[in-house]
Amino acid sequence: xxxxxxxxxxxxxxxxxxxxxxxxxxxxxxxxxxxxxxxxxxxxxxxxxxxxxxxxxxxxxxxxxxxxxxxxxxxxxxxxxxxxxxxxxxxxxxxxxxxxxxxxxxxxxxxxxxxxxxxxxxxxxxxxxxxxxxxxxxxxxxxxxxxxxxxxxxxxxxxxxxxxxxxxxxxxxxxxxxxxxxxxxxxxxxxxxxxxxxxxxxxxxxxxxxxxxxxxxxxxxxxxxxxxxxxxxxxxxxxxxxxxxxxxxxxxxxxxxxxxxxxxxxxxxxxxxxxxxxxxxxxxxxxxxxxxxxxxxxxxxxxxxxxxxxxxxxxxxxxxxxx
Amino acid sequence: xxxxxxxxxxxxxxxxxxxxxxxxxxxxxxxxxxxxxxxxxxxxxxxxxxxxxxxxxxxxxxxxxxxxxxxxxxxxxxxxxxxxxxxxxxxxxxxxxxxxxxxxxxxxxxxxxxxxxxxxxxxxxxxxxxxxxxxxxxxxxxxxxxxxxxxxxxxxxxxxxxxxxxxxxxxxxxxxxxxxxxxxxxxxxxxxxxxxxxxxxxxxxxxxxxxxxxxxxxxxxxxxxxxxxxxxxxxxxxxxxxxxxxxxxxxxxxxxxxxxxxxxxxxxxxxxxxxxxxxxxxxx
Numbered sequence: 001x002x003x004x005x006x007x008x009x010x011x012x013x014x015x016x017x018x019x020x021x022x023x024x025x026x027x028x029x030x031x032x033x034x035x036x037x038x039x040x041x042x043x044x045x046x047x048x049x050x051x052x053x054x055x056x057x058x059x060x061x062x063x064x065x066x067x068x069x070x071x072x073x074x075x076x077x078x079x080x081x082x083x084x085x086x087x088x089x090x091x092x093x094x095x096x097x098x099x100x101x102x103x104x105x106x107x108x109x110x111x112x113x114x115x116x117x118x119x120x121x122x123x124x125x126x127x128x129x130x131x132x133x134x135x136x137x138x139x140x141x142x143x144x145x146x147x148x149x150x151x152x153x154x155x156x157x158x159x160x161x162x163x164x165x166x167x168x169x170x171x172x173x174x175x176x177x178x179x180x181x182x183x184x185x186x187x188x189x190x191x192x193x194x195x196x197x198x199x200x201x202x203x204x205x206x207x208x209x210x211x212x213x214x215x216x217x218x219x220x221x222x223x224x225x226x227x228x229x230x231x232x233x234x235x236x237x238x239x240x241x242x243x244x245x246x247x248x249x250x251x252x253x254x255x256x257x258x259x260x261x262x263x264x265x266x267x268x269x270x271x272x273x274x275x276x277x278x279x280x281x282x283x284x285x286x287x288x289x290x291x292x293x294x295x296x297x298x299x300x301x302x303x304x305x306x307x308x309x310x311x312x313x314x315x316x317x318x319x320x321x322x323x
Numbered sequence: 324x325x326x327x328x329x330x331x332x333x334x335x336x337x338x339x340x341x342x343x344x345x346x347x348x349x350x351x352x353x354x355x356x357x358x359x360x361x362x363x364x365x366x367x368x369x370x371x372x373x374x375x376x377x378x379x380x381x382x383x384x385x386x387x388x389x390x391x392x393x394x395x396x397x398x399x400x401x402x403x404x405x406x407x408x409x410x411x412x413x414x415x416x417x418x419x420x421x422x423x424x425x426x427x428x429x430x431x432x433x434x435x436x437x438x439x440x441x442x443x444x445x446x447x448x449x450x451x452x453x454x455x456x457x458x459x460x461x462x463x464x465x466x467x468x469x470x471x472x473x474x475x476x477x478x479x480x481x482x483x484x485x486x487x488x489x490x491x492x493x494x495x496x497x498x499x500x501x502x503x504x505x506x507x508x509x510x511x512x513x514x515x516x517x518x519x520x521x522x523x524x525x526x527x528x529x530x531x532x533x534x535x536x537x538x539x540x541x542x543x544x545x546x547x548x549x550x551x552x553x554x555x556x557x558x559x560x561x562x563x564x565x566x567x568x569x570x571x572x573x574x575x576x577x578x579x580x581x582x583x584x585x586x587x588x589x590x591x592x593x594x595x596x597x598x599x600x601x602x603x604x605x606x607x
Contacts, residue, residue, distance in 0.1 A: 099397055178447075178455060185437045185448045192435035194397055196497060197423025197452040 006150050007270050008263055013156035015262020016163045017225075018299075020218040021235050022242040022254035023167070024211045029248050030187040031207040032095060034106045038114040039215060040236025042086070045117050046212065047219030047228045048125040050079040051132050062126035072134055076216075083212025084205075086117075091204045099200075118233060129229040136224055159221040166217055167255060170210070174251070179206060187249070241303035247313030256314060261299045269294040343367040344505055344537045345391070345427070350405030350415075352383075352390050352561075354398065360386050362561040363405070366539075368505070373531055373538040375548040375569065377582060378558035384541035385432055387558070388507045391539075392429040393419050409505070423452045426504035432513060432541075434490040436497075438483030442474055445482050445493050449500030460500070467496040470526055488519040495523070499530065505537045506530075512544045520544065524551050545582040549573050557582070 028036040053075035056068030094109050137154040144150050174180040186193040186203050222232055242261055246253025272291030345368040352361040361383050368374045376384050389395050390402050407415045409427050437445050450460045468475040471492045477485050482493055491511055512520040528551055530536050542548035549555055549569045557565040572578050
């Protein structure tokens with residue numbers, strides 16, 4: 001039983017990470033109808049920039065200069081500033097010119113953006129694997145280990161806490177503020193939003209900045225776990241099944257979808273083999289270890305099942321139709 | 324000296340014709356760089372007046388209104404010739420956001436409420452350009468509710484679930500929240516029961532009188548529009564083919580025949596219809 005709980009908890013914590021990536025997608029998809037393929041690269045770029053500032057790396061030369069190393073309280077706001085700058089550039093050079101274009105054109109522009117950002121990250125900060133040190137706690141959470149015998153990594157708890165806080169802040173921002181209301185209005189009907197004087201350009205910049213901040217959090221959390229390197233940008237692919245599960249337009253959907261996939265993966269990895277053997281072992285000889293490396297495929301299979309039976313996802317926006 | 328001369332002169336001109344709040348001068352609109360939709364449209368809206376812009380489907384009414392509000396760029400259209408003057412300033416290159424701040428707002432055709440927002444949130448989005456003046460915005464919300472008491476009852480329902488008439492009221496109320504001096508109403512009667520249409524027009528008239536909102540009204544419902552407007556323009560194939568005081572238009576035999584469906588001499592032959600169209604187009 002204890003082992004089961006441990007599996008679920010570690011699944012939930014991994015799921016939080018997936019949710020974070022998916023969150024960036026949902027934000028942008030809601031406000032500008034763009035499927036932001038570049039979210040993963042955005043996370044990589046944000047993390048690289050932060051590490052660059054922390055280590056005092058001189059851009060383009062990739063040489064660390066401790067004299068320019070910044071403390072975290074300075075590096076983080078500066079990185080956020082860089083993300084806002086990217087948001088402004090994206091609006092100015094991409095979104096503005098593609099108003100009212102086909103979905104596929106917007107999507108291709110995002111693929112392009114992903115490559116540009118990836119290249120820019122390489123050129124500016126170098127392509128070697130970097131270690132991020134924000135002074136986040138490492139190792140097991142002793143209290144839980146001592147009292148209940150459950151092993152949980154501290155960093156995962158921190159990541160879950162940060163993600164939770166981020167979601168609460170975003171929810172308040174969306175529901176209670178003037179800008180948040182305008183964002184939801186744009187998501188609903190951008191023409192009507194335009195007609196009441198909401199500036200789409202401003203809204204896009206805000207949304208991309210928020211997505212940039214979410215990307216920064218994602219990048220730092222994943223980076224702290226497995227180092228900051230190119231493979232970080234591939235987590236964007238992981239967001240796809242999460243979104244299919246949760247629905248492309250739903251923030252709660254992104255969160256729940258991430259958690260389901262996180263837990264599902266871990267459970268499948270640990271118990272899947274046994275279950276299969278118990279079910280079909282009578283007729284076939286099955287290796288109980290067939291469910292390995294679930295993180296590579298389980299989420300996609302789950303997404304396929306969802307596409308068959310509930311294509312709008314768990315929390316997909318209800319299509320309101322008056323009769 | 325010049326300024327003096329002008330201030331002396333202006334009361335005189337004002338006495339002759341009421342000052343116009345909006346004037347559109349010979350504008351041409353092209354969509355997607357190739358499709359010519361408006362071929363030189365000019366119109367004036369007097370300060371505090373209600374002006375009707377009439378015409379059949381596809382005549383260019385909505386395009387004219389969108390050109391004024393500068394909503395065309397989102398549809399890949401642009402004004403290529405002519406000028407638009409609002410309150411004495413040229414606004415053809417101004418953004419919609421800027422126009423709303425100056426007091427000119429459009430209520431789009433087909434209501435366009437934010438369906439997943441509540442009625443009250445819909446109204447509040449109308450005050451977006453006014454920043455965070457909470458107290459005043461609260462007061463204006465109450466004002467909107469006095470004009471549309473029905474909306475107060477439904478304030479917390481999602482706008483997607485309310486009736487068509489209520490949605491139209493929400494759309495007008497939302498525009499009102501920006502404290503406009505000029506409202507561009509695009510087919511407020513669309514898809515509504517006749518009784519409801521009358522109710523909405525009455526409210527528009529009331530807003531015009533009590534809040535001093537000038538109105539440019541694009542309508543297919545010619546009969547209703549000419550009842551409430553003081554002046555009317557008739558648009559056909561992207562050109563103004565006729566204009567005049569609403570009373571005269573109502574009595575004009577051609578308008579009667581083609582837009583009001585009343586004929587004095589029974590059916591006319593198709594040839595006469597064609598000659599009418601030709602005549603009107605080139606005379607205007």
